[in-house]
Amino acid sequence: MTRSVTIGELARALDARSWGDAALPVIGAAEPAATSPVGPDGGVIALAMAPKYAEALKPGSMAILAEGMDPEAYGLKAAIFAPRPRLLMAGLTRAFDAGPDIAPGIHPTAVVDASAVIGADTAIGPFVVIGPGVRIGAGARIGPHVSVGRNARIGDQALIHAGARIAHGVHAGDRLIVQSGAVIGGDGFSFVTPEESGIEEIRRTLGAREDIRQQHWTRIHSLGGVELGHDVEIGANATIDRGTIRATRVGDGTKIDNLVMLGHNVVVGRDCLLCSQVGVAGSSRIGDRVVLAGQVGVNDNIEIGDDVIAGGATKIFTRVPSGRVILGNPAVKMETQMEIQKAMRRLPRFAQQLAKLQETVTRLLEKA
Known part of the structure; x- marks a missing residue:
């Protein structure tokens, strides 16, 4: 069934200002070039936060615009304004994301141990295996072929996609999201x-x-477990190893991308972003609000302070103070790395100048 809200309802839900016909139904989202005039049953809305994107909008369509843009100039029937359009887009996509189809209740092919405690209003898909002593919170949705090991704890409103593996002794807070193929709690x-x-x-x-x-x-x-805070997201085929004695820990609000690897005993703070192919070696500690871009590598047994940002493919071998922006292999301050890159580009010219200088010196010595 297609979801539908009006422009006015959507604007109120997103705490934003609307323009035009507030009664028009919105049935989904699209890119500007894929919009079309709103029909009797409604239409899609596009994010067009700058004129270069808005130029692709079709007359008679609907869009999310930045404050100061003129919807009449693009022939729109309705628009929603926001000072930060991408934040508004987060609310819009959330409103229309139905997620995977998992029927309410427990599928007949699922294997749920008699000692497991399953919360109210859960949906457990085909061929799921839930071990002894497991606790699943209320409103959880668990896709097909997921396994949850002995004595694991998963909070309320979790969404675990098909084929994820949650090992024994893993403890997770509320609103956990685990994408397909992730393995949490391996040795x-x-x-x-x-x-x-x-x-x-x-x-x-x-x-x-x-x-x-x-x-x-x-x-x-590995005798320790894995502890995940509230609102943690784990990407597809990411892996988080269990601790040796104490647990590997990930703080509230941290988002982990596809193919990320966290080694044993690692501690990651709150509201971090770990992008694809990040690898963090064992026993390292990462502070709060840290951003590690794609393919960043972190050596074992080091500490990264709060609010650090590491650019793509950075390799971190030593402690990083809080608030630093780093780049390169080995990691240095970003401004230092930019100077290094400039100097490297000059090396061929320097080599030519040095060769000419050597020739000149040689000639002078021969004449002496």
Whole structure:
């Protein structure tokens, strides 16, 4: 069934100002070029926060515009204004996102242990496996082929997409979102050798090898769990390892993108953004409101302060103070990295100038 609200209702829900016919039904969202004149059953609304986007709007359509733009200039029938259009777009997409189709109740093919406690108004899809001692909060929606291990705790209003894996002892707060293929609570990658390993040796000697010998790795088992705060989101095929003794922890409001890897004992603070292919090695601590762009790597056992922003592909090997913006491999202040990049681009010219200078000096020496 198509969802429909009027322009006026949508504007009030988004705490924004409307223009034009407030009774027009809105049945969805589209890009500006995909709009069409509003029909008897309503139409789609587009985000057009700048004139270059608004030029693609079709006459007779509806749009979200930035304050100061003129809807009449684009022939619109209705518009919604917002000082921050992308924030308004978040509310708009939320209003029309029905999410995955998971029928209310527990599907007959699901396997739910008798000791599990399932909250009210839940929806559990086909072939879900829920282990002993599990607690699932009210209003949770769990897609097909999800597994939830022994004694896991999941809060209210969770949405767990098809094929996600939540291991034993994982504790999550309310409004958790887990995308398909994510694995939360796998064993940490932690091994030891009977004697000093080659890795330990080069850390001690900073690269010098004294004696290379055969080594056998012995697993250090992971007895800790994973603790996720409220409003945490985990992307597709992301992995969060359980702690060795204490839990791996992710704070309230943190959003983790696809293919992110958090090692054992890692602590991530509140309201962080960890973008795709970020890797955080074991026992590192990340502060609140930290942004790690795509392919950022974080060494083990280091600390990143609050409000740090790391640009794409940055490699972090040492402690980062709070509030710093960093870039590069190894990570340095962003302004320093920009100067390094400028200098590197000048190197070919410097090499040519140096070669000419050497030729001149050689000629002068020959004449002397």
